[in-house]
Amino acid sequence: MIVTTEKLTKRYGDRAVVDGVSLSVRRGEVYGFLGPNGAGKTTTIRMLLGLVKPTSGTARVLGEAPGTPKALLRVGSLIEGPGFYPYLSGRDNLRVHAARRGVRAEQVETALEQVDLLGAAGEKFRRYSLGMKQRLGVAAALLGRPELLVLDEPTNGLDPAGMADMRELVRALAAQGQTVLLSSHLLGEVEEICDRVGVIANGKLVAESTVDQLRGDTVLLVRADPIEKAHVLVEGSELHGDVLHVREADTGALVRTLVHADVDVLEVRPLRRTLEEVFFEMTGAA
């Protein structure tokens, strides 16, 4: 495990902003920390980086207590935009970061290449688009070749093209074996790029699993004529308007049953809940 937390809790006054969160991030995966605004994602991430002290509970990052020099050297993070000098080039900004962190200058070029900014590395930071600025932030986080990359809402404020670029970048990093923990309030994003997801709502971790598991069982949608007869024939089926919903069915047997009973089968397909539906059910967000 790269990250584990046990009942991690942060209270401000009498309010538990993060409430007994136990999560785990495995080596090599992209873990999506998903929840509506204000759910407690940033506070949790800050605890993992040693920026906020937990009220109770524990966290281990790469086997170390968060915020210890040993742990910090092996973690790269992008949280609330790193400081960049507007009148320096992207490359020079990274050189400043590298020097501060005691990272060899050659790594600046590698990081620029990883985020696909080599072509624009000589341009002044202030001329960068938001998406480029964000990618430079990721490059800064990659200096020192961290074992864990933590990105807090990396697509926040980006236009759709910038978001797509960022997703592409995370996927590319994952393909190189980089472990990534990213937070997001956007389901589509998490669904597309994450191996596993932790869903947080009101400070509580309400689910942790793969995207597929989170969606739960597949339900079959069956359109048949006459539908009422099909409803009677298929045990456990639910009639929804002019279609049936059937949970965990053997598709072949189901179709045979209907056809043998002279029911015309017009359509049979898996009806997958979108992650969005699941998310709203779990978090009560609307």
Ligand SMILES: Nc1ncnc2c1ncn2[C@@H]1O[C@H](COP(=O)(O)OP(=O)(O)OP(=O)(O)O)[C@@H](O)[C@H]1O
């Ligand atoms: N230092 C603080 N003192 C008091 N309340 C705080 C403090 N930091 C955060 N909070 C509150 O804790 C709650 C969770 O904040 P947090 O930033 O962790 O949420 P989030 O899920 O990251 O949401 P967002 O995406 O909006 O940042 C919010 O209601 C916030 O106002």
